[in-house]
Amino acid sequence: MGLLAFVSSIPHTETALLSLFVIVLASIAVVQWFKPKLRLPPGPVAVPIFGNWLQVGDDLNHENLSEMAKKYGEIFLLRMGQRNLVVISSPELAKEVLHTQGVEFGSRTRNVVFDIFTGKGQDMVFTVYGDHWRKMRRIMTVPFFTNKVVQHARSHWEEEINSVIADIKADPDAASTGMVVRRRLQMLMYNNMFRMMFGRRFEKVDDPLFLELKRLNGERSRLAQSFEYNYGDFIPILRPFLRNYLKQCQKVKDERLILFKGFVEERQRETKVNPPSTDEKCAIDHILDAYKNGEISYDNVLYIVENINVAAIETTLWSIEWGLAEIVNNPDVQKSMRDELNSVLGPGVPLTEPDVPKLPYLHWVVKETMRLHMAIPLLVPHMNLHQAKLGGYDIPAESKILVNAWWLANNPEWWNKPDVFNPDRFAGPEKIEANGNDFRFLPFGVGRRSCPGIILAIPIVSLVLGRLVQSFELLPPPGFRKVDTKGHGGQFSLRIANHSVIVCKPIN
C-alpha cells in the first residue's frame, strides 16, 4: 500500500492527531536547530530527568567536590535534576566570579526551604543582587559593621569572655575530668550578638528563653542545611512529597519570627521609657529607625534579626570551637601563643580587643583555623540571573555557583602540607589576610557579597582563644591524646562533628 493510500485509510480524528504529533516534532527540531549551541563546562555525562544526581549523590560537600575538581578541572558542571550547579576550584576563576564579574554572579540561588526561612528573599543574606539587597546591606552597616561599633561593643566582648573564664574556674570538673567548653562559649556568642542587637544578655545556660532560642536556631540550621530535601529542589514534580518537610520548616520559621518579635518589642518598651542617646543606641534601634522612615518593612526588620542569628552566631562559634580543638591538639602552638601573650602584654595582663593587632602569632592561629576548617567552605552559593560566560564556557541563567573556598585554601599545589595545622605558614612575606587580598584564602569570601561580619568575627575569635590560653592549660580529657576534629558538612556549612570535653587547668 502506497503512503497516500495508507493516509487515506486512517480515520479523520486519528489523522488529525498524527498531524499534530508530526507538527510538534518538527517544531521541536526547528527550535533545537536554531537554538544557539551552548559551550557548557565539562562534567560527568548527564542522564535525562535526573542529570548527574544518581551518579554523584546528595552529599556535595567540599571534599567530594574537590575530588571531582581533580577529575573535571577548575570549572565543572553538575546537572542535578533540573538545576545546573557550577563548581569553581581555582583562584583565577574565583576572582572572576567574586570580583571581575561580581555583579553578574552576585545573586543567590533560592530553593523551597530557603524561600520559607527568608520569606522569599526579604532578608539580606539570601536575596538576589539588586536594590533590596543594597538597601538592606546599607541599613545593616551602621549598626553592625563599622570600627565605631567594634569600639562600642568590645568592652562587652571582654566582659563575656571574663565571665566564661570565671564559670570554668568555678566548675569542679573542669581542671580534672574536663568539660564541654563549647556549651558555655555558645552562650558567650549569643550574648555578644544579643548585646549588640538588643542591649540584653542571658545570665544562665539554662535560661528557658535562651534554651528556646537555641532550639529553634538549631532546628533552622538542621532543616536548611540538610540534604534530605534535595529531591524536591532538583526535580520540581517531586515537590508534593516534601509537604511534611516544608510544614516543619514553616512551623520553625513562624515560631522563630514570633520569638524575634518578642525581643524587638521588649526593646521598644524599654526605649519608650528610657530613650537612648545616639551613643547608647543598639542595632535594633537603628534598624527600627529605618522601618519608621519607611525604608524597610517590619518583616524586613525580623529577617535582619534572623540573618544575624544564623550568619553571625553559629559561624563564629564553629570557628572558636575548631580553634580551641587545634590548640588542645597542638601543645607547641598553645605554648607559642602563651609565650607571645606573656611577652607582649606581660604575664597575667588580660588580653583586650585593642591588643589583638599587636599579636601576630595569635592572628596566624586564627587564620590557620579558618583555612583548615572553613565554617562556610563553599561560600554562600552565588547565582547568575542571566546567561553568562566563565572560563570560556557558557553558564546558563540561574545556575548555582559554588566557589570551593576550602579547596582553594587546601590545595597542595600552592599550600605546603595543607592537612597540617601550622600557623607559621602565615609568617611568610606574602601577608595573606582573611579579607580576600589573596584568592587562595577566602574564608569570608570577597567582593560585593563577601561577609561584612569579618570586622567583628576576627577580634571576637582572637579575644576568646587568646584569653582561654592565657587563663588555662588546655588539654584533652584523661586517657586521650587528642580531641576529635572531624567535620560535619551541610548544604554549604561545616562544623565540628563532636563537641569535645576539654580539661582546663587554671594558670596562676
Ligand code: HEM
Ligand atoms: C568566623 C565567622 C564568620 C565566617 C567564617 C563567615 C563567613 C561568611 C561567608 C563565607 C559568607 C558568604 C560570602 C559569599 O557568598 O561570597 C558570609 C556572608 C555573610 N556574613 Fe559572615 N561569616 C562569619 C561571621 C559573620 C558575622 C559575625 C556576621 C554579622 C554580624 C556575618 C554576617 C554575614 C552576612 C550578613 C552575610 C551575607 C552578605 C551578603 O550576602 O551580602 N558573618 N559570611
